[in-house]
Amino acid sequence: MQLKFDQVTKSYGPVRALDGFSAELTDGIYALLGPNGAGKSTLMNILTDNLKQDSGQILFNGVDVRELGVRFREKIGFLPQHPGMYEHFSASNFLRYMCVLKGIDRRQIDREIEGALTAVDLSEVASRRISTFSGGMKQRLGLAQAVLGSPDVLILDEPTAGLDPKQRIEIRNYISRIASSKIVIIATHVVSDIEYIAKSIIMLKKGVIADFASPAELLGRIEGSVWNLHLKKEEAQDAINSHCVVSVTKDDTGVTVRVLSDRQPSEDATSVPPTLEDYYLTVFGTQEKTPKQGE
Ligand SMILES: Nc1ncnc2c1ncn2[C@@H]1O[C@H](COP(=O)(O)OP(=O)(O)OP(=O)(O)O)[C@@H](O)[C@H]1O
Ligand SMILES: [Mg+2]
Known part of the structure; x- marks a missing residue:
C-alpha cells in the first residue's frame, strides 16, 4: 500500500497550519511528532475527510482519496484527538453501532467486538455505560472502535493521552502487534510512545516537515x-x-x-x-514547554 501526500496546505485565517506537506508512506508505523499547534490533527482530519485542505492532494495507491470517497473511508480506522461518544451507550453497544456504520459483516460483529474489547482491556466493563468511564477508559474505547474491522490504514491522534504508564506501554505494544501490513500513523508529542515502535518519524514544526527518517537515522544526526x-x-x-x-x-x-x-x-x-528526546529538543528547542501527557 502507498499513501502519498502531495503539497497539502491548510490555513485557518492567518494561521498556516499545514504548509506544503509532502510525504510517501508505505506499510509500517509512522510517528507524526511535534509540539502543540504543529499541525498534526489538521493533517489527520484532512486525511480522514473531516476537514478540507486549501490545496494539495492525498493519493491512496495512486488515486485521490476524495475521488475514492467511501471506498477510502471504509479502509481507515480513526481515533480523533477528542472523540465524541454516545455516553448513554454501553461500551459493547457503542462498538456494535460502530461496526454497523463501518459496514462490517453481521456474522463477524460479535467476534470483532470481543477482540477489540480484549485488546484494550475493557471486556469486564463491556456492558457499563460510557458515561461512567474514566478518561483513560474512554480513550481505550476510542482505540477499540478505530481497530474494528482491521483497517488497512490506522490513524491515531494522541492514542495514549490520559493513560497511566502501564496502560501506555500496553497500548503501545498492542499497536505494534497489529501494525503488520497496515499503514499506521500516530500523532504524538510524547517521544517515548513511538521511539521503539515507529519505522519512521515525521517531525512536524509549524506545518512543515522539519525531518523525516528512521529513529536510528535521527539519533545519528546528534551522535557526539x-x-x-x-x-x-x-x-x-x-x-x-x-x-x-x-x-x-x-x-x-x-x-x-x-x-x-x-x-x-x-x-x-x-x-x-543521544536519545530521541535529545533530538526532539534540538529540533523544537529546549525553551518550548513540552506538554505533559494528556494535555
Ligand atoms: N478550527 C481552528 N480554527 C482556527 N485555528 C485552528 C483551528 N484548528 C487548529 N488551528 C490552528 O492550527 C494550528 C495547528 O493546529 P493542530 O490542532 O493541527 O495542531 P496539533 O499539532 O494537533 O496540536 P496539539 O498537539 O495541541 O494537538 C495551530 O496554530 C492551531 O491554533
Ligand atoms: Mg492535535
Whole structure:
C-alpha cells in the first residue's frame, strides 16, 4: 500500500497550519511528532475527510482519496484527538453501532467486538455505560472502535493521552502487534510512545516537515553532540544559562547537567549516547514547554 501526500496546505485565517506537506508512506508505523499547534490533527482530519485542505492532494495507491470517497473511508480506522461518544451507550453497544456504520459483516460483529474489547482491556466493563468511564477508559474505547474491522490504514491522534504508564506501554505494544501490513500513523508529542515502535518519524514544526527518517537515522544526526557536565551546586546555574540544556539531575555530590553542543562544552564534559528526546529538543528547542501527557 502507498499513501502519498502531495503539497497539502491548510490555513485557518492567518494561521498556516499545514504548509506544503509532502510525504510517501508505505506499510509500517509512522510517528507524526511535534509540539502543540504543529499541525498534526489538521493533517489527520484532512486525511480522514473531516476537514478540507486549501490545496494539495492525498493519493491512496495512486488515486485521490476524495475521488475514492467511501471506498477510502471504509479502509481507515480513526481515533480523533477528542472523540465524541454516545455516553448513554454501553461500551459493547457503542462498538456494535460502530461496526454497523463501518459496514462490517453481521456474522463477524460479535467476534470483532470481543477482540477489540480484549485488546484494550475493557471486556469486564463491556456492558457499563460510557458515561461512567474514566478518561483513560474512554480513550481505550476510542482505540477499540478505530481497530474494528482491521483497517488497512490506522490513524491515531494522541492514542495514549490520559493513560497511566502501564496502560501506555500496553497500548503501545498492542499497536505494534497489529501494525503488520497496515499503514499506521500516530500523532504524538510524547517521544517515548513511538521511539521503539515507529519505522519512521515525521517531525512536524509549524506545518512543515522539519525531518523525516528512521529513529536510528535521527539519533545519528546528534551522535557526539550530547554531553554531561558534572558540576558543583554553585556552578550549575551559570552552566544552565549558557547551554542548551536537556535535563538537570541533582545528587549528593553535585549536579549533572545534560547539554546539547556541537563541540565539547568544557574539558571535563563527558560525551553520552543521544536519545530521541535529545533530538526532539534540538529540533523544537529546549525553551518550548513540552506538554505533559494528556494535555
Ligand atoms: N478550527 C481552528 N480554527 C482556527 N485555528 C485552528 C483551528 N484548528 C487548529 N488551528 C490552528 O492550527 C494550528 C495547528 O493546529 P493542530 O490542532 O493541527 O495542531 P496539533 O499539532 O494537533 O496540536 P496539539 O498537539 O495541541 O494537538 C495551530 O496554530 C492551531 O491554533
Ligand atoms: Mg492535535
